Amino acid sequence: MQSGMPTQFKHLKSKAWMVFLAIAWVANSIGLGQEAAKRGLSEPIGIDEPFQDEPRRDASSIDAPTDSSPTSPAPGIVPASPSIPTPQPPADPLSITTDRMRLKFGLSGLSQGSGVLGSWWNLSEAYAPDAAYNPDRVWSELWIKPSVTSDLSLSDSFALYSGLSYVGSGNIGFDVFEQGNQGVFEIEDGYFGSRLGSSAEEGQLDVSYGRQAYKIGSGMLISVGAMNGFERGAVTSFARRAWEEAGLVKIKRGTVSLEGFYLNPNELPSSDTRTRLAGAKLETAPSPDQYLGLAYMNVFESEYPYVKAPIQFLPRGREGLNTMHSYMRWKPAPDIFEGFYFAGDYAYQWNDRIAMSSNAFSGEIGNQFVQMPYKPKMVYVFRSFQGDDPRTERYEKFDPLFYEGAPPLWASGSNGSFSFLNSNVQLHRLQFSFSPTQRDTVSFYYWHLLADQINSPLQFGQAGRIAVVGGEPQLVSGVPDSHLSDDFYIENFRILSPNWYLTTGAAVSIPGRGLRELVDDPLTWYGVLFSLAFQY
Numbered sequence: 039m040q041s042g043m044p045t046q047f048k049h050l051k052s053k054a055w056m057v058f059l060a061i062a063w064v065a066n067s068i069g070l071g072q073e074a075a076k077r078g079l080s081e082p083i084g085i086d087e088p089f090q091d092e093p094r095r096d097a098s099s100i101d102a103p104t105d106s107s108p109t110s111p112a113p114g115i116v117p118a119s120p121s122i123p124t125p126q127p128p129a130d131p132l133s134i135t136t137d138r139m140r141l142k143f144g145l146s147g148l149s150q151g152s153g154v155l156g157s158w159w160n161l162s163e164a165y166a167p168d169a170a171y172n173p174d175r176v177w178s179e180l181w182i183k184p185s186v187t188s189d190l191s192l193s194d195s196f197a198l199y200s201g202l203s204y205v206g207s208g209n210i211g212f213d214v215f216e217q218g219n220q221g222v223f224e225i226e227d228g229y230f231g232s233r234l235g236s237s238a239e240e241g242q243l244d245v246s247y248g249r250q251a252y253k254i255g256s257g258m259l260i261s262v263g264a265m266n267g268f269e270r271g272a273v274t275s276f277a278r279r280a281w282e283e284a285g286l287v288k289i290k291r292g293t294v295s296l297e298g299f300y301l302n303p304n305e306l307p308s309s310d311t312r313t314r315l316a317g318a319k320l321e322t323a324p325s326p327d328q329y330l331g332l333a334y335m336n337v338f339e340s341e342y343p344y345v346k347a348p349i350q351f352l353p354r355g356r357e358g359l360n361t362m363h364s365y366m367r368w369k370p371a372p373d374i375f376e377g378f379y380f381a382g383d384y385a386y387q388w389n390d391r392i393a394m395s396s397n398a399f400s401g402e403i404g405n406q407f408v409q410m411p412y413k414p415k416m417v418y419v420f421r422s423f424q425g426d427d428p429r430t431e432r433y434e435k436f437d438p439l440f441y442e443g444a445p446p447l448w449a450s451g452s453n454g455s456f457s458f459l460n461s462n463v464q465l466h467r468l469q470f471s472f473s474p475t476q477r478d479t480v481s482f483y484y485w486h487l488l489a490d491q492i493n494s495p496l497q498f499g500q501a502g503r504i505a506v507v508g509g510e511p512q513l514v515s516g517v518p519d520s521h522l523s524d525d526f527y528i529e530n531f532r533i534l535s536p537n538w539y540l541t542t543g544a545a546v547s548i549p550g551r552g553l554r555e556l557v558d559d560p561l562t563w564y565g566v567l568f569s570l571a572f573q574y
Contacts, residue, residue: 139189139190141187144187145572145573145574147180147181147182147572148277149180150567150569152566152567153176155173156563159547159562161557173561175211177218179207179273180209181207182205183203183206185204188200198230198231199231200230201228201250203227204225205226208271217269217271217273220271222271226280227251227280228248229246229284230247239291249284252286255331255365258383258441259361261442262443263279264282265304265306268306268308269306276443278304281301282303283302284301299335301315313340313341316338328369333363336359336361337359340357341353342354343355346433355389367379376408376409397422398423398424404418404469413473415472418468418469419465419468421464422464423460423461424436424491425461425489426494426495436461445529450487451465452485452545454522454563461497463496465485466485469482478531483527485526487521487525489516492518492519493515495515495516522549523547525547526545527546529542538570539571541567542568544564544567545565547562548562
């Protein structure tokens with residue numbers, strides 16, 4: 039926590055913890071179960087796989103050759119008797135387990151090579167010619183993460199747990215933000231917690247605090263709690279995800295859970311906006327891939343500025359932001375159409391201090407044909423993140439907060455996602471994926487990207503200029519036409535072994551009319567990556 043904090047912040051933080059304590063007190067009234075079997079120990083946090091919206095596949099599930107399969111014995115060989123114990127997988131050499139305790143050591147890391155041609159569509163040629171920015175570049179990102187987690191059951195209904203990890207990350211060469219040949223080694227996870235209640239089915243209270251991950255829904259607003267890139271390196275490979283502070287109180291009974299949270303993001307030292315937020319979430323999840331939730335959050339302290347159209351800075355614009363976020367994922371007929379689903383999010387934001395009101399929503403429909411060869415999957419998504427209307431006095435530009443930027447989740451484009459940050463953007467996304475082998479998943483993505491409001495900031499008021507609007511010369515920013523770009527991305531994710539993964543990808547961003555009217559002949563932005571990751 040920052041020293042010399044305002045008195046108002048101290049009071050607000052105290053109130054947030056009072057809310058947590060009140061939730062904990064309510065838990066006593068729902069009767070936490072004491073007699074069910076002990077809760078299984080959870081796995082430590084590791085590398086996030088690219089396809090976070092799909093069930094995890096690992097190499098241990100790969101089918102053995104037919105002639106060695108237990109269901110197809112070789113001629114003349116009698117299948118083993120059912121009384122003979124089934125061979126067990128080898129014990130994890132990095133795990134120490136007793137009746138009451140588990141200690142798990144971990145090590146994960148990544149090495150990634152990336153290259154681009156025509157980055158930022160070469161807009162710097164027109165808007166920052168003196169910077170002599172090179173739009174073509176190649177660089178490497180590396181990170182490594184040793185970790186240890188512990189879980190100790192003091193009784194059948196009470197347990198303590200903790201986690202600690204460090205991340206060393208950096209770049210070799212300079213990335214698209216002109217940052218490179220630097221990196222840091224610093225703490226990532228560092229948390230402790232307790233669980234009261236022998237099972238979530240009968241009722242369980244979980245209280246934790248420290249540097250840890252926390253996510254709401256599929257990650258529209260709350261997911262990545264740490265900033266990457268710049269002095270930390272690894273801007274595209276997301277070496278860090280944990281919040282600098284996350285105080286969590288979770289109550290779960292059956293399929294229903296209630297959570298209270300206090301979050302302090304792990305921002306870059308060079309651009310720390312001192313943002314703090316707190317809120318609560320109510321969710322029901324009848325199965326891991328079906329849920330319905332409602333969350334409220336309040337940013338009670340922040341130095342993060344907003345930019346109102348055309349180019350008017352609002353200091354500390356984020357401070358006082360309120361957000362209501364509803365989200366769902368539903369499989370209407372899982373017994374008939376196993377892979378068919380709907381998903382949706384809606385968020386409303388307001389801030390009376392700056393006369394702000396904004397909306398964002400997403401609708402998604404998809405189906406995986408699980409009975410077909412290669413198990414193809416098709417997805418269509420439409421999303422809208424409101425922009426600031428230059429014709430009104432009200433501020434309307436949506437704040438995406440700390441969203442999950444992976445392509446199958448909340449990225450707005452391939453290369454274009456560096457510029458279009460889920461604010462003043464509308465998009466259509468098509469996805470087609472298939473698995474030619476049980477080790478490989480190939481995915482193709484297409485985004486059609488539009489500005490929600492023309493002549494209005496997309497980020498922080500870039501492309502400021504004098505333009506004739508309604509017959510009058512006016513100062514404007516953003517783009518003069520809504521079509522931003524058409525983005526493509528193709529990726530192959532291959533499981534090399536239970537612990538090693540290989541990702542190769544290629545991206546293209548074709549500038550739309552909105553960018554073409556800003557400069558003459560903007561470049562098409564190409565990119566490639568080659569990533570090798572491991573997790574133990």
